[in-house]
Amino acid sequence: MQPFIEVKDLSFSYSLSEQEKIPVLSHFDLTIEKGSFVAILGHNGSGKSTLAKLFNGLQLPDSGQVLIDGKDTADEKNILDIRKNVGLVFQNPDNQIVATIVEEDVAFGPENLGFPQAELRRRVDEALKAVDMYDYRKHEPHRLSGGQKQRVAIAGVIAMEPECIVFDEPTAMLDPKGRQEVMNIILKLNRQLQKTVVLITHYMDEAAQAQRVVVMDNGKIIADDTPHAVFAQVELLKSVGLDVPQPTELIYQLKKAGIAFDKDVLTDEECLEALSRKFSEDEHCQ
Amino acid sequence: MLNNITFGQYFPADSFVHKMDARFKLLMTFALIVFAFVAFNFASLGLVAVFTVFVLLLTKIPLKMYFRTLKTIFIFILISAVLNIFYVTDGTLLFSYGIIRIYTGGILRAVFVAVRIVLLILISAVLTYTTTPTSLTDAIESLLKPLSKIGIDTHTFAMMMTIALRFIPTLIEETDKIMSAQKARGADMENGGLIKKIKSVIPILIPLLVSSIRRAKELADAMECRCYHGGKGRTRLKVLKAGRRDVVATISVCVLLTGIILLNIFI
Amino acid sequence: MSVIKTENLCYTYSENTPFEKGAIKDINIEIQQGDFIGIIGHTGSGKSTLVQHFNGLLKPTAGKIYVDGEDVWEKPKEIMKLRFKVGLVFQYPEYQLFDETVESDIAFGPKNMGLPEDEIQQRVIDAAKIVGLPEKLLKKSPFDLSGGEKRRAALAGILAMRPEVLVLDEPTAGLDPIGRDTILDRISEYRAQSGTTVLLVSHSMEDVAKVTEKVLVMNNSRVAMYDTVENVYSRAEELAKIGLNVPHVTRIFMALKQKGFPVNDKVFTVDQAAQQLLPLLKKEGK
Numbered sequence: 001m002q003p004f005i006e007v008k009d010l011s012f013s014y015s016l017s018e019q020e021k022i023p024v025l026s027h028f029d030l031t032i033e034k035g036s037f038v039a040i041l042g043h044n045g046s047g048k049s050t051l052a053k054l055f056n057g058l059q060l061p062d063s064g065q066v067l068i069d070g071k072d073t074a075d076e077k078n079i080l081d082i083r084k085n086v087g088l089v090f091q092n093p094d095n096q097i098v099a100t101i102v103e104e105d106v107a108f109g110p111e112n113l114g115f116p117q118a119e120l121r122r123r124v125d126e127a128l129k130a131v132d133m134y135d136y137r138k139h140e141p142h143r144l145s146g147g148q149k150q151r152v153a154i155a156g157v158i159a160m161e162p163e164c165i166v167f168d169e170p171t172a173m174l175d176p177k178g179r180q181e182v183m184n185i186i187l188k189l190n191r192q193l194q195k196t197v198v199l200i201t202h203y204m205d206e207a208a209q210a211q212r213v214v215v216m217d218n219g220k221i222i223a224d225d226t227p228h229a230v231f232a233q234v235e236l237l238k239s240v241g242l243d244v245p246q247p248t249e250l251i252y253q254l255k256k257a258g259i260a261f262d263k264d265v266l267t268d269e270e271c272l273e274a275l276s277r278k279f280s281e282d283e284h285c286q
Numbered sequence: 287m288l289n290n291i292t293f294g295q296y297f298p299a300d301s302f303v304h305k306m307d308a309r310f311k312l313l314m315t316f317a318l319i320v321f322a323f324v325a326f327n328f329a330s331l332g333l334v335a336v337f338t339v340f341v342l343l344l345t346k347i348p349l350k351m352y353f354r355t356l357k358t359i360f361i362f363i364l365i366s367a368v369l370n371i372f373y374v375t376d377g378t379l380l381f382s383y384g385i386i387r388i389y390t391g392g393i394l395r396a397v398f399v400a401v402r403i404v405l406l407i408l409i410s411a412v413l414t415y416t417t418t419p420t421s422l423t424d425a426i427e428s429l430l431k432p433l434s435k436i437g438i439d440t441h442t443f444a445m446m447m448t449i450a451l452r453f454i455p456t457l458i459e460e461t462d463k464i465m466s467a468q469k470a471r472g473a474d475m476e477n478g479g480l481i482k483k484i485k486s487v488i489p490i491l492i493p494l495l496v497s498s499i500r501r502a503k504e505l506a507d508a509m510e511c512r513c514y515h516g517g518k519g520r521t522r523l524k525v526l527k528a529g530r531r532d533v534v535a536t537i538s539v540c541v542l543l544t545g546i547i548l549l550n551i552f553i
Numbered sequence: 554m555s556v557i558k559t560e561n562l563c564y565t566y567s568e569n570t571p572f573e574k575g576a577i578k579d580i581n582i583e584i585q586q587g588d589f590i591g592i593i594g595h596t597g598s599g600k601s602t603l604v605q606h607f608n609g610l611l612k613p614t615a616g617k618i619y620v621d622g623e624d625v626w627e628k629p630k631e632i633m634k635l636r637f638k639v640g641l642v643f644q645y646p647e648y649q650l651f652d653e654t655v656e657s658d659i660a661f662g663p664k665n666m667g668l669p670e671d672e673i674q675q676r677v678i679d680a681a682k683i684v685g686l687p688e689k690l691l692k693k694s695p696f697d698l699s700g701g702e703k704r705r706a707a708l709a710g711i712l713a714m715r716p717e718v719l720v721l722d723e724p725t726a727g728l729d730p731i732g733r734d735t736i737l738d739r740i741s742e743y744r745a746q747s748g749t750t751v752l753l754v755s756h757s758m759e760d761v762a763k764v765t766e767k768v769l770v771m772n773n774s775r776v777a778m779y780d781t782v783e784n785v786y787s788r789a790e791e792l793a794k795i796g797l798n799v800p801h802v803t804r805i806f807m808a809l810k811q812k813g814f815p816v817n818d819k820v821f822t823v824d825q826a827a828q829q830l831l832p833l834l835k836k837e838g839k
Binding site for chain 1: 595596597699700701726727728729730731732756759796797798800801802804805808809812814823824826827830831833834835
């Protein structure tokens with residue numbers, strides 16, 4: 001696999017004043033492969049949102065490096081190229097939409113990149129179709145629902161045709177319906193459109209849909225593996241204030257009470273299967 | 287309650303006026319407003335009125351939308367008209383009581399002023415109802431472009447206008463929410479004297495300011511992420527293009543002007 | 554005795570408002586003293602509109618609402634008293650903080666009630682204690698608090714009015730798991746100690762199952778269900794039809810039961826599930 005984002009020995013702190021600095025990340029390393037879907041899970045203040053802004057040069061490291069496709073974000077020359085290739089979607093859709101008409105907002109990124117009008121039209125139409133908002137292209141963003149607005153914001157990023165899209169808690173302000181809509185788009189971007197996706201979130205059920213889950217606490221990575229392997233570490237996740245999926249937690253509690261299960265479960269189906277097997281085994285014993 | 291502002295809103299429709307180039311629409315709106323002022327007798331003002339009504343019908347927007355706009359500033363029209371009744375002392379005396387004297391000239395003048403104000407409002411309503419705020423700012427940017435030759439940053443100005451337009455509804459909604467939240471804590475915004483009323487604004491203004499600053503920061507980040515780096519090298523999805531309809535409209539407005547001049551001189 | 558009672562309560566937003574909001578139609582409900590009710594429904598189902606009638610922020614377009622047996626709109630001049638009787642915590646209440654210190658912000662409500670200074674002082678301290686805000690934070694500016702602390706400060710601002718009925722509109726929206734659990738724990742504890750009637754508007758079927766006793770389901774401007782948690786959650790299919798999903802454990806148990814295993818599917822939290830399974834599996838396993 002080819003690395004797309006490489007974070008090498010990175011340290012970053014916010015300065016409150018001249019002397020006072022709050023360290024956010026120290027000696028941090030992370031590599032994200034091209035075409036992968038990685039979830040970064042952590043509670044508020046774990047440093048995960050700072051990471052997003054370091055990925056496209058919105059923030060620069062105090063020391064260490066962030067390389068995007070081999071290009072250093074600290075080099076001023078690379079910055080437009082990097083931002084074109086690493087799109088960022090934020091939490092509040094209202095504060096990402098610039099224009100008063102949906103399609104004009106989606107065009108904003110490509111317009112900044114100076115594409116000719118026909119190319120703008122193609123990109124806008126394709127991006128809106130990708131998020132299922134093409135029918136709303138002439139609408140005013142402020143009249144849309146939260147989930148629809150966030151999809152418009154995502155289309156605005158897709159229209160730049162980036163290699164990678166980083167989502168910084170994209171569903172935190174949405175209702176369940178909106179969350180589902182946005183998650184569907186995220187999955188589609190990775191699976192159908194082969195985009196590299198980084199999903200920063202504190203919802204474990206969203207992280208569970210990724211290929212790889214990175215858990216952060218206090219600016220450090222405390223777990224980095226497949227969703228099954230990560231969520232199996234129930235104690236660890238709880239100790240840093242994170243949830244585990246209900247099926248995982250149920251099996252965990254039963255195990256703790258002395259009932260043996262040979263596999264870790266993540267989904268309802270897996271849990272159902274494990275429990276059914278247990279019940280049937282018991283019947284055989286009798 | 288703040289959501290009932292209808293003035294300055296775009297009503298989508300497929301009409302001649304909607305399809306016009308926003309720059310021409312803007313210039314013609316100015317021209318018509320000037321015409322309404324230079325028309326100084328009933329005949330020429332009547333001509334402007336006929337033309338305006340014709341344009342209203344062309345927009346395919348229900349007339350009641352226009353009436354609604356007029357209704358909101360009815361009081362203003364009334365006051366302007368009434369002031370004129372007392373101001374003009376031409377014609378025959380109709381009524382007198384103490385120092386109040388009403389002449390036929392006054393009545394005519396009041397009607398004239400009222401019609402003129404109504405026309406001004408209708409003309410500007412046509413512009414805002416048929417033009418999206420974005421095309422309007424684009425038009426302004428385009429018309430101001432010559433100024434960038436003398437060092438004025440017209441792109442930034444237009445961007446500011448666009449963002450302002452984008453965020454007005456968001457902030458109205460937010461103000462509404464904050465007001466409700468403070469009312470739920472017993473804030474009394476209706477009663478009390480002037481000082482108390484001013485004081486009662488603080489619990490609304492401060493949260494609104496704080497949140498606007500937060501929004502501004504986030505928006506700036508989001509714009510940077512989308513490769514915004516000023517107007518340099520920026521292309522546009524929508525390019526304003528003048529077409530045959532704009533020529534037709536320009537000619538009709540010129541004919542109207544000629545008509546007004548003739549009526550002003552000969553009647 | 555019922556604290557709140559509605560009779561054919563209706564509210565329609567004026568037609569020319571640009572924002573789509575949930576109207577309510579023919580609402581007939583009774584809320585008893587000391588109830589702890591979860592209010593669930595989609596965005597636009599009318600749940601927020603409904604709760605804004607309870608403290609007189611909205612005036613019904615038809616129908617009646619009684620609080621403590623009195624017709625609320627019989628004496629419109631006394632509506633202010635109702636605001637103190639029914640405390641409403643809005644969604645994202647931290648955006649309403651405005652005063653110089655946390656202390657004076659919490660005191661805003663009690664001050665509007667016209668209470669004497671020492672009483673206000675006492676109430677501020679009590680309210681801060683209930684929500685778990687350390688005293689040293691009281692002198693700080695509310696804008697210097699963390700996200701979770703701000704939320705709790707705003708909640709304290711309503712609690713300091715000591716309302717008979719506490720209404721919370723999605724108090725955990727946008728919080729991470731720690732922030733969410735803190736808020737829910739504080740509310741449950743406060744309710745247990747004070748016996749206050751609490752209405753919790755929420756999107757999360759899990760949260761509602763965890764803390765409340767009754768559930769009011771809103772759909773399409775009307776009351777779809779209003780019963781105990783147990784009775785409402787056992788209508789999983791109907792709930793799914795209006796886009797609400799019962800918790801994962803409930804779904805797993807329903808499937809187990811369908812397969813013919815001896816479980817009771819009235820299970821809504823992981824703890825309940827584990828408690829039920831343990832004796833079943835242990836006994837049979839040995």
